């Protein structure tokens with residue numbers, strides 16, 4: 001498709017029929033971003049040589065709070081270790097299929113070691129604020145890596161279930177105190193036999209607030225999105241459950257967190273102060 005038509009098609013895929021984006025602001029980066037989809041089926045084709053340092057350079061190019069760089073990534077290619085992490089993270093089969101598993105860490109241990117080496121007390125590291133700094137740093141870095149790998153034609157999917165057993169994951173990866181694996185990212189070549197689609201998102205009227213917050217857009221926007229996503233789910237064999245019902249089950253009862261409602265306790269056991 002000519003780029004303008006392709007961009008219009010991407011906007012429709014992201015928001016459903018009838019949605020247009022302003023013409024004229026198209027380029028390959030926007031095309032790539034709007035084309036994102038999580039990949040959960042991988043071929044056994046090996047990764048191009050140099051994939052890991054390239055992705056890490058992209059990740060390290062992300063902004064980082066005060067240039068503190070409070071994140072780390074652990075790469076796992078060993079099949080036996082991937083199997084053990086798969087068992088700890090909801091047994092999602094793409095963890096076994098994808099040749100590379102990247103684990104993204106909030107890492108305050110480097111600054112802790114720096115303080116110890118220089119004989120400096122570091123009480124600030126024991127705050128929720130510093131945990132948030134580290135978690136944000138890790139997320140921005142990982143997302144840069146995801147965009148980079150998608151630009152190479154590779155595919156990936158994040159793995160939040162890596163927080164299911166944080167202490168066992170920490171043990172498997174030999175993490176020191178003050179480091180936690182926030183999420184995984186499976187990376188590989190998309191299986192060419194599995195069709196994937198751009199998943200629609202909430203209308204902009206729901207997430208975009210101009211000057212001041214207003215929930216008004218939700219009244220029309222959410223029922224409209226429920227319909228869009230219900231059609232999408234049905235078309236892709238995921239049943240006809242709409243977004244609202246899914247969200248209520250996932251984010252309502254504590255059981256929707258499958259044990260992760262104990263996160264504060266998990267993080268404290270890993271050495272974070274969270275004051």
Ligand SMILES: Cc1cc2nc3c(=O)[nH]c(=O)nc-3n(C[C@H](O)[C@H](O)[C@H](O)COP(=O)(O)O)c2cc1C
Pocket residue numbers: 036037038039040092157158159160161162183198199
């Ligand atoms: C932090 C995070 C954790 C996620 N964890 C999982 C996961 O454990 N398993 C999975 O299949 N998808 C996981 N996903 C992918 C989301 O389900 C996916 O991004 C969302 O459904 C939107 O689909 P899309 O990425 O194809 O646009 C995760 C995404 C994020 C951002």
